[in-house]
Amino acid sequence: MDRAKTTTLTGAEIVVRCLQEEGVEYVFGYPGGAVLFIYDELFKQDKVKHVLVRHEQGAVHAADGYSRSSRKVGVALVTSGPGVTNAVTGIATAYMDSIPLVVITGQVPTQAIGLDAFQECDTVGITRPIVKHNFLVKNVADLASTIKKAFHIAATGRPGPVVVDIPKDVTQHACEFHYPDTVHMRSYNPVRKGHAGQIKKAVQLLLDAERPFVYTGGGVVLSDASVELRELVKQLGFPCTNTLMGLGAYPATDRQFLGMLGMHGTYEANMAMQHCDVLLAIGARFDDRVIGNPAHFAQNPRKIVHIDIDPSSISKRVKVDVPIVGNIPDVLEDLLKLLKGSRGKDISAWWKQIDGWRAKDCLRYDRKSPIIKPQFVLEKLYEVTRGEAFVTSDVGQHQMWAAQFYKFNEPRRWINSGGLGTMGFGLPAAMGVQLANRGATVACVTGESSIQMCLQELSTCKQYRLPIKIINLNNKYMGMVRQWQEFFHGNRYSESYMDALPDFVKLAEGYGHRGVLVDKPGDVEPVLREAFAAKNDLVFLDFITDQKENVYPMVPGGKGITEMILYEDL
């Protein structure tokens, strides 16, 4: 039964009360004209803490990082017009990776909407293609129930960002406040249980498999199914891979883990993906960076079981044989029950083949280099943090090396923009991660180009004393762009070289942090140790790395996943 609450509140008070009711700990935001009444109410209470960022993109990324590392819905608050347009990149980033966020946006007063008012934009229109859902609240009486719905929609089913656009006058108007306990929507009822008949078929396929492979994505992380996944994979003795978004769902140091697959996946993971006879895909979507060319992928016959909460992710790029729509932990539990401990066929021949692929040692690099190799920095980062850090990243080569060389044994430790590929994500996301996990070790792996896209957040880190360690792999190039230009554009490095880079050490100091320049391989480990020992300080480590280093293996765009360029080929 709904609790009786019959207080009359203004719209602004309602917004803050709703956030309190939802147990929101942090709101990441930036004030402005249209949200002044909401900010006034935030000022009058201390349950919901506000984190003042330096740019709205940072607010949404921080809320995103907070959510990814805490399992809670992230909340951002921005003003109308430019506040919204600045937030768009963050919203799209969260949408592509299915991250539950509620983004509250101010809007010009209802009577001014459509009149090209100051700081007006069509927020609902602009954000429509990049949200799970959005609302424009025109009547204060609908405000509380809309916010309730927003949290519900964001967190259930396939999660995603929800925008609630609130005109300024609605925040001033008053009405009876009543926060509903439950949400009923006839048009929105996400499934939980998978179809029993389909699960039975899946079990049969798994038990009959001679060359099975388990391929899991972000869905396993988001649905917290990593315990069930580990149990299943261990019991069956199957090899397993994780996508970029799925790293940590299965422990990277386990023998049954073949590493990440895809464009920069390991040789063994990509070969197993292509040559398996039964593929169990869980919470993954066969995207272009994972299976490359779908026609090439389809050349090898295999049976595919696909478990996902979102029916539209199934048979989108690749036809599957046994689709199972449902919440992954529920489906895996049912699968495990049906398996009753049976192990399936002897697959030692398959493992032998896989070990042969492993012997290629596809991630090797020149360890004797007198110049710092980025891979070496990441290996040392892993050692120094004992694999226990939360690692956020930006986008590019450093992201791929981090995914390859930092061995994630737990889910929700690897925080990156996989779908949209947003440069500038790493630092603000790390702020959210650090706030959600006070006292934990947080590293932001970035490059000299990415870090400059949300650099202003160094100031936020100072204000809230966030002791993030920034691992800047500085090769003076937009590395991934440079790599593509080397491979596919005849070494014409068009606009990918960054001249006039700032002195990052001084820059960090300018923001009140510590900065260290590292240019000798021998200094990498001691400097990392010293930085991570500084529990209370943000330390900006500027590693001057090999400008010519490339990420291997690489599947060129449009190629099949076994058509890899390997280090040894060169």
Add this chain to the structure above:
Amino acid sequence: MRHIISILVENEAGALSRIAGLFSARGYNIETLTVAPTEDASMSRMTIVTSGSEDVIEQITKQLNKLIEVVKVIDLSEAEHIERELMLIKVRAGQKEREDMKRMADIFRGRVIDVSDNTYTIELTGDTRKLDAFIQALDQGAIIETVRTGASGIGRGNRVLRV
């Protein structure tokens, strides 16, 4: 292949643009789209005529179902159904052409609903092919203006789309 998709959707501001936006964002085709409230004012019924391979149509229905405001979706063309479209067509009808034009409208069971010295406005209902056929049958120079609603569809017999 041509498909006719029926959608029940919450009658809320923005629902139409959400659906139209989905089609344009994902590169799906819209041949026609009609929408109006149902007997239950909280819901609208939309009919979209689209075309695409079976895979594309499957994605379209899945993506539509994913929209929060969409209550139900069916592909009418999967089974027996009826479709109708309304056309208003203004044609040249001076003294010379009047007789012929009236006869043509009769053959197609159209009705003349407005008359001026030199024009007729004809109302014609039928499936899309019938309306196309009428336009084809006319002297092209005689057509001044056409306006079509796009197809509306409903399942035959016990095949219904309701909550």
